[in-house]
Amino acid sequence: MALFFRDTNNLIKNIDLFIEIVDESLLVFQQGVTHYLDKNFDRFQEDIQLITNLEDKADNLKKDIESDLYNNALIPEYRGEVLKLIDKIDDLSDTCKENLYQFDIEMPKVPDNMKDDFKRLCDASLLTVGEILPAVREFFYQSGMVNDKIRKAYFYEREVDKIAYSLKRKLFKEIKVLKFSEKIHLRYFALHIQQISDIGKKIGDVLSILALKRNL
Amino acid sequence: MLFLLAGLLVGFTLGFQDLFVLLGAGKKNKFNTLFLIILMIGTIFWGATTNVNGPTLFVNNLANTRQIQVAFIIEISALITITFLRLRFRIISISHAVVGSIVGWLLFVNNNIPIDDLLSVVIIWLLTPILAGAFSAIYLSLLKLIMRRLRLHILKVGRILQILVLASLLLGAYSFGANNVANVIGPYLSVFEDSTIRVATWTVPLKLSLAVLGAASIVLGLLVRVVLRRKKTNVEIFEFSPETNFSVLFGFATVFFLFSSSLFQDLIGPLGWSFVLVPISAMHVLTAGVVGVSYKKGFNIYQKDTFLGLAIGSVLTPILSGLITFVSALAFRAIMGSLKSSNDLRYRNPLADVTEFFSTNGSTSLYNIGIIIALSAFIILGIVLYSGMRKRFELERRRFFDNKVELEAEKEFFKQELEYTEKQAGNLQQEIDFKNKELEKFAFNLVEKEELFKKIKDVLSIIKQSEPTTQNKKAIRALSDILLNNFNLRNERVNFYKNIDEMNESFYIRLSQQFNNLTDNDKRLIALLKIGLSSKEIASLINISTKSVEMNRYRLRKKLNLLNDQSLLEFVKNI
Numbered sequence: 001m002a003l004f005f006r007d008t009n010n011l012i013k014n015i016d017l018f019i020e021i022v023d024e025s026l027l028v029f030q031q032g033v034t035h036y037l038d039k040n041f042d043r044f045q046e047d048i049q050l051i052t053n054l055e056d057k058a059d060n061l062k063k064d065i066e067s068d069l070y071n072n073a074l075i076p077e078y079r080g081e082v083l084k085l086i087d088k089i090d091d092l093s094d095t096c097k098e099n100l101y102q103f104d105i106e107m108p109k110v111p112d113n114m115k116d117d118f119k120r121l122c123d124a125s126l127l128t129v130g131e132i133l134p135a136v137r138e139f140f141y142q143s144g145m146v147n148d149k150i151r152k153a154y155f156y157e158r159e160v161d162k163i164a165y166s167l168k169r170k171l172f173k174e175i176k177v178l179k180f181s182e183k184i185h186l187r188y189f190a191l192h193i194q195q196i197s198d199i200g201k202k203i204g205d206v207l208s209i210l211a212l213k214r215n216l
Numbered sequence: 217m218l219f220l221l222a223g224l225l226v227g228f229t230l231g232f233q234d235l236f237v238l239l240g241a242g243k244k245n246k247f248n249t250l251f252l253i254i255l256m257i258g259t260i261f262w263g264a265t266t267n268v269n270g271p272t273l274f275v276n277n278l279a280n281t282r283q284i285q286v287a288f289i290i291e292i293s294a295l296i297t298i299t300f301l302r303l304r305f306r307i308i309s310i311s312h313a314v315v316g317s318i319v320g321w322l323l324f325v326n327n328n329i330p331i332d333d334l335l336s337v338v339i340i341w342l343l344t345p346i347l348a349g350a351f352s353a354i355y356l357s358l359l360k361l362i363m364r365r366l367r368l369h370i371l372k373v374g375r376i377l378q379i380l381v382l383a384s385l386l387l388g389a390y391s392f393g394a395n396n397v398a399n400v401i402g403p404y405l406s407v408f409e410d411s412t413i414r415v416a417t418w419t420v421p422l423k424l425s426l427a428v429l430g431a432a433s434i435v436l437g438l439l440v441r442v443v444l445r446r447k448k449t450n451v452e453i454f455e456f457s458p459e460t461n462f463s464v465l466f467g468f469a470t471v472f473f474l475f476s477s478s479l480f481q482d483l484i485g486p487l488g489w490s491f492v493l494v495p496i497s498a499m500h501v502l503t504a505g506v507v508g509v510s511y512k513k514g515f516n517i518y519q520k521d522t523f524l525g526l527a528i529g530s531v532l533t534p535i536l537s538g539l540i541t542f543v544s545a546l547a548f549r550a551i552m553g554s555l556k557s558s559n560d561l562r563y564r565n566p567l568a569d570v571t572e573f574f575s576t577n578g579s580t581s582l583y584n585i586g587i588i589i590a591l592s593a594f595i596i597l598g599i600v601l602y603s604g605m606r607k608r609f610e611l612e613r614r615r616f617f618d619n620k621v622e623l624e625a626e627k628e629f630f631k632q633e634l635e636y637t638e639k640q641a642g643n644l645q646q647e648i649d650f651k652n653k654e655l656e657k658f659a660f661n662l663v664e665k666e667e668l669f670k671k672i673k674d675v676l677s678i679i680k681q682s683e684p685t686t687q688n689k690k691a692i693r694a695l696s697d698i699l700l701n702n703f704n705l706r707n708e709r710v711n712f713y714k715n716i717d718e719m720n721e722s723f724y725i726r727l728s729q730q731f732n733n734l735t736d737n738d739k740r741l742i743a744l745l746k747i748g749l750s751s752k753e754i755a756s757l758i759n760i761s762t763k764s765v766e767m768n769r770y771r772l773r774k775k776l777n778l779l780n781d782q783s784l785l786e787f788v789k790n791i
Contacts, residue, residue, distance in 0.1 A: 005372060005375065008369070008371045008372050008375050011371055012369045012371055012372070015371075074371050074374050074375065075370060075371060075374035075458075076374075077374075077457065077458055078370070078374075116636065116639065116640060116643075120636050123632065124629070124632070127628075127629070127632070131625075139370070140369055140370045140371075141367050141368070141369055141370070142363075142364065142367060144364075148617060148618075148621045151618065151621050151622060151625070152621055152622075152624065152625040152628075155622060155625040155626065155629070156625065156629060159629055213457060214370075214457050215457065215513070
């Protein structure tokens with residue numbers, strides 16, 4: 001029996017590890033943003049190093065998963081969607097890494113009274129993907145509860161949009177200490193953080209289709 | 217050989233149309249096509265050659281002819297019928313056409329038509345799709361239940377299902393061969409009844425050779441279809457999940473195995489049971505399987521007009537086939553004159569023969585059919601009632617959970633929002649407290665400065681009034697200038713008022729909303745009282761006498777409608 005499932009077990013292990021790594025990348029990203037906003041730059045640099053390593057690992061695992069799925073002719077009915085799902089999940093860790101790099105290179109000037117807004121946006125974005133990744137795990141074992149988690153993630157994604165809107169509004173209407181160019185710069189960072197929840201939503205879309213297909 | 221060609225063409229059509237549906241289901245699971253075809257060919261040959269005493273015997277006994285021309289007419293009429301009807305209807309059964317052709321022939325020769333046996337066949341034709349639908353739905357439920365209990369990873373489920381689908385496919389191919397070879401060689405069997413042929417050193421009964429030939433024609437049809445790469449099929453089961461695909465295939469295979477396989481009859485024979493082995497429709501059974509699982513899942517894959525087409529096609533096929541046989545036989549006799557107008561053989565009861573072959577205690581097929589119908593009806597009724605209740609329950613549960621999930625998400629999110637708001641409110645409060653303290657300090661500082669300034673001024677006035685020397689005068693003037701320059705409190709006062717006004721912007725709005733008769737000075741006095749300054753300090757700040765401040769306070773009490781025992785200070789702090 002173990003021999004029969006040998007390839008499958010290896011692939012399952014890789015998929016679980018891949019999701020775990022992306023999950024960790026998200027936490028590092030959240031930590032990195034907090035460290036940046038709190039001007040704790042030493043810790044911020046450590047976060048960048050950590051997220052780079054995690055992203056490398058995720059990329060390697062993604063390649064292994066893709067080739068295993070093709071070579072072993074596993075779940076041919078869902079293969080396309082599962083690969084798309086893996087790809088989107090990988091996008092999450094890529095985006096997190098890119099965002100931290102951009103913070104590092106461009107060093108946006110965040111006024112003290114905007115810090116909490118950025119932290120709040122970041123937390124809400126991660127809340128979205130925080131529901132999506134368990135939904136992905138759940139899908140691989142049982143598709144029944146997936147939709148509930150996706151609904152939650154969609155709700156959070158809508159809230160992230162609202163928070164981002166109020167943040168941008170505050171930035172342009174209330175903050176007087178920044179130049180217009182600095183405001184545009186900050187808006188760009190708000191968009192990047194918001195992008196994480198958007199990717200979460202896209203993963204949710206793929207997952208919904210997969211769950212639907214599994215129930216056909 | 218030319219007369220045999222009609223039967224082989226029927227076999228070719230079976231392979232080309234019906235068997236390809238099965239192969240497609242296997243290919244969907246990404247098995248190697250060549251491997252799959254080889255396995256299927258093997259099992260088809262196995263099924264066809266080992267079950268000549270099954271449905272083939274039934275068709276042979278029903279046709280009951282020694283004339284190869286008659287067998288030819290039966291087969292060619294069936295072929296014409298299905299070719300013609302498939303132009304209009306998607307699902308047409310070759311078995312229906314062959315049996316219909318035989319009945320047409322029996323009518324032509326004015327022979328006794330075995331009504332009871334035909335009735336049994338019609339019942340089985342009705343029963344097999346129902347059974348297939350029920351089996352498929354039950355298999356799907358069981359599979360889902362097992363998978364849910366085991367909580368296997370989707371990849372493991374996929375691997376297991378690949379094997380299960382392959383097994384179902386092979387069982388289906390075996391049973392398909394066993395059943396459908398009857399349509400190909402059934403009418404010819406009596407023609408070559410006891411003949412044998414020599415293949416190398418072996419003497420092979422011609423019956424067996426015919427079965428091999430029949431299976432070969434089916435396989436050829438399949439291979440041609442594969443080579444032509446025409447993928448569109450009559451029954452679309454390929455877009456289903458592997459679980460559903462397996463359930464449909466296994467439902468199909470089970471029903472076909474029950475009604476086709478001598479192997480199964482051998483197994484249940486000692487128990488005194490027997491199934492009637494008659495040719496049944498692969499397409500109908502497969503379609504019913506799809507309908508069964510669709511019903512179980514709560515959606516309809518086929519529209520009403522499809523069912524109507526299916527019903528019309530099913531009725532029309534045997535009738536048209538019989539009619540064509542009748543006309544063809546008339547034409548054939550008119551041209552060739554070699555067909556006998558009466559039956560040329562002793563009539564043999566087809567079902568009795570088949571049953572006799574397997575049964576050990578003489579139980580009749582009709583009795584068995586009755587049991588099957590009762591059982592099926594019971595199963596179907598149970599499924600329908602259970603599904604109805606479950607659907608309703610599921611719908612309510614879904615609605616409840618949808619609301620619950622959304623509420624949970626909202627709760628969780630608002631909890632986080634509340635934390636943020638509380639944090640922000642805390643920060644703002646800290647800021648306000650800090651600014652208030654600053655203002656307070658600033659005010660005291662200002663008052664102190666004012667007082668100091670006055671004191672120095674007074675001292676200077678005294679000095680001025682005394683006998684001044686020129687040097688003293690100069691020094692006093694210089695001191696006075698320094699004092700005037702350094703103790704210019706106007707700016708500081710303006711700044712102070714500005715800060716007070718900025719700090720109390722929202723407070724002033726609240727005040728105006730509650731008391732619309734307050735002047736700007738009143739509001740400022742309230743703000744100063746709010747930060748805890750005494751009348752003396754206020755007087756010093758706004759450069760009026762303490763008495764005037766007292767008077768202003770009195771007026772303010774009136775405007776605020778305060779009672780005598782009410783403290784102005786307490787009231788102001790609570791606004």
